[in-house]
Amino acid sequence: MSARFRRGAIGASALGLVPVLALTACSSGDGGGSGGGDQVRMLVNITDNLTQAKWDELVAPFEEETGIDVKIEGPSGQSVAETFPTQLAAGTAPDVIQSIFPTEDTAPEILDLSDQDWAQDTPMADLYSTDGTINVVGVGMQAQSLLYYNKDLFAKAGITEPPATWEEMDAALKALQDEGVKKPIGFASEWATGVQVQEIWHPQQNLTTPGWQQAVAGGSSTLGDQFQPMFEHVADWIDAGYTTPDDVATDSGTQEANFIAGDVGIYPMGSWFTTTLAASPPDFEVGVFAPPVDDAADQPGPMGATMAFPYMVWNGTQAKDAATQLVEYLVTDEDAIAAQAQMDNFNREGLDTGDNPYAGQVQELLDAAPSLVVPGNQTVGDFALPVAGFNEKFTEVAQGLWQGTSPADAAAQLTSWYDAEAAG
Numbered sequence: 001m002s003a004r005f006r007r008g009a010i011g012a013s014a015l016g017l018v019p020v021l022a023l024t025a026c027s028s029g030d031g032g033g034s035g036g037g038d039q040v041r042m043l044v045n046i047t048d049n050l051t052q053a054k055w056d057e058l059v060a061p062f063e064e065e066t067g068i069d070v071k072i073e074g075p076s077g078q079s080v081a082e083t084f085p086t087q088l089a090a091g092t093a094p095d096v097i098q099s100i101f102p103t104e105d106t107a108p109e110i111l112d113l114s115d116q117d118w119a120q121d122t123p124m125a126d127l128y129s130t131d132g133t134i135n136v137v138g139v140g141m142q143a144q145s146l147l148y149y150n151k152d153l154f155a156k157a158g159i160t161e162p163p164a165t166w167e168e169m170d171a172a173l174k175a176l177q178d179e180g181v182k183k184p185i186g187f188a189s190e191w192a193t194g195v196q197v198q199e200i201w202h203p204q205q206n207l208t209t210p211g212w213q214q215a216v217a218g219g220s221s222t223l224g225d226q227f228q229p230m231f232e233h234v235a236d237w238i239d240a241g242y243t244t245p246d247d248v249a250t251d252s253g254t255q256e257a258n259f260i261a262g263d264v265g266i267y268p269m270g271s272w273f274t275t276t277l278a279a280s281p282p283d284f285e286v287g288v289f290a291p292p293v294d295d296a297a298d299q300p301g302p303m304g305a306t307m308a309f310p311y312m313v314w315n316g317t318q319a320k321d322a323a324t325q326l327v328e329y330l331v332t333d334e335d336a337i338a339a340q341a342q343m344d345n346f347n348r349e350g351l352d353t354g355d356n357p358y359a360g361q362v363q364e365l366l367d368a369a370p371s372l373v374v375p376g377n378q379t380v381g382d383f384a385l386p387v388a389g390f391n392e393k394f395t396e397v398a399q400g401l402w403q404g405t406s407p408a409d410a411a412a413q414l415t416s417w418y419d420a421e422a423a424g
Helices: 020-028 052-066 080-090 151-156 166-178 191-208 212-218 223-240 245-249 252-260 273-279 320-332 334-343 357-368 390-403 407-423
Strands: 039-043 069-073 096-098 140-143 147-150 183-185 264-268 286-289 303-308 311-313
Touching: 039 080, 039 320, 052 069, 052 320, 052 334, 080 096, 096 320, 140 334, 140 357, 147 151, 151 166, 151 286, 166 183, 166 223, 166 264, 191 212, 191 223, 191 252, 191 264, 191 303, 191 390, 212 223, 223 390, 223 407, 245 390, 252 264, 252 273, 273 357, 286 357, 303 357, 311 320, 320 334, 390 407
Parallel strands: 039 069, 039 096, 183 264
Antiparallel strands: 096 311, 140 303, 147 264, 147 286
């Protein structure tokens, strides 16, 4: 017996609620186990915006409607990613796990949700599947291939339309520089550098080599082949002074503040930046456009994106039905989805973005994109590189461009690293 939450489900027909008595009866048959028949333990990420109180408030309607007690637990270690494997080894794993994805080690411990119709309709479920098996589902997606721009500076520089090709991008950056803009395009330090370089390259990369991770894993391409063209674009921008070495010494928070202050013409960043903009609206109008591609006819290209609010069910739970009901509620119930969007920004078809005009622009770009594609740091699934640590290494290599490393040498470093990791 499995209850279904279809009330207000986005993208699905709205059905009446299953009576509370029926739901409770289903869950009580699960036995004691990890969470007990009428209790589900959920391990979640606790942050300044994802507080214990907000998590408790999120699941309260589910508890009231089902009679199932949801126990919210934060990490016992530094993160959910660290805590979950430790709990698995100790035999104390939670019933539901939030914020992380299956890894090669943990994937066998995660419940297969492929037979659940609702799971197949969740955002990016197919792109995060392994051998066609759905074992992680999310509430929405966070778009990554985004370029925020200062419309006032564009107008002063005589740029009438956002650039669609690399040639137009170079021309726009030169026009901004000629207008006296301090930073025609702004990059940032630490993790942000590598993410930003990848974000700009996602569309063209996936037009040139669809499923490029599989091409690298299969040996028909190399990491260097995949990223050298983008490294060449960045090197050209550095040589022209559109971005300078101080960028990779400036943290993302400071660079975001520089953009809001009007000192940056174009700022590459994921959809989460819309939350910052909504909290501190600039004095100028902000636009958002998709990164350039070789041929304007192919613009916009595929949109790089990641699954937001991922949830997994532990396969060993004795509260399997109740845990599955909870996850279904969190990823399909309209009110639950809206509540999570208030907790942390993401996009999803049909989601009301009226309170955040910047998020509305991002949603329009998502709707216009021909497809969604996963970034290189995905660690498991059919579109994952078979090595760990890609983002860290990519950031290190990319930052070297600002220190004089040539695009060819940077590409060779990536290929050598991958070959060593894959062989080890």
